Amino acid sequence: MVEKAVELIKKHKKLLLIIFLILICIGIILYYQSKPKFIVRGNSMAPCLKHETSIAPSFFENKTKMIDRDDLVIFNWKEKQLVKRVIGIPGDQFKLVKNNSQNCFNILINDKVANTLSGRAYCMTRRTLQVFADSYVKGIPENNYLVMGEVIPGSEDSSLFGLVDGKSIFAKISGPGYCQN
Numbered sequence: 001m002v003e004k005a006v007e008l009i010k011k012h013k014k015l016l017l018i019i020f021l022i023l024i025c026i027g028i029i030l031y032y033q034s035k036p037k038f039i040v041r042g043n044s045m046a047p048c049l050k051h052e053t054s055i056a057p058s059f060f061e062n063k064t065k066m067i068d069r070d071d072l073v074i075f076n077w078k079e080k081q082l083v084k085r086v087i088g089i090p091g092d093q094f095k096l097v098k099n100n101s102q103n104c105f106n107i108l109i110n111d112k113v114a115n116t117l118s119g120r121a122y123c124m125t126r127r128t129l130q131v132f133a134d135s136y137v138k139g140i141p142e143n144n145y146l147v148m149g150e151v152i153p154g155s156e157d158s159s160l161f162g163l164v165d166g167k168s169i170f171a172k173i174s175g176p177g178y179c180q181n
Helices: 002-011 013-034 128-135
Strands: 072-077 080-088 094-099 104-109 144-148 169-173
Touching: 002 013, 072 144, 080 104, 104 144
Parallel strands: none
Antiparallel strands: 072 080, 072 169, 080 144, 094 104
């Protein structure tokens, strides 16, 4: 009986290998289809993420969140879920500096001009962010983040509502193809 089974396997080796590979592919497809998706609403992160882009973020399952500068994070603000890029992390110093040539204010993080992913300096026409910078002369507090969109002005980001409490951040977008700097 065992000999017949071994002989049958040898005879249909290629067919069994193809079936095995098909099952692996089906498993991979099912795994990725079961991951929660997030649909981007709006163009504040363009060209990185465009309106109605479907993404599969990594959701934080515990209170320990590894959030670094330039990470794209998803967080709750008012009754919305927003996607923005982290440009300031706990301990960073930030301020606005007048840019007379462009008649705006640049954001400085640790005395360096902060840029969008496309390399343009953030050029703020409203000084709302300065109010927040003045409140944190010792730097960005623990578990707080300065987050910005890529479209200036017109993004609902820290320039409008200040620092984001880490408790409201529930996911991070990472992996190849996501707005590499």
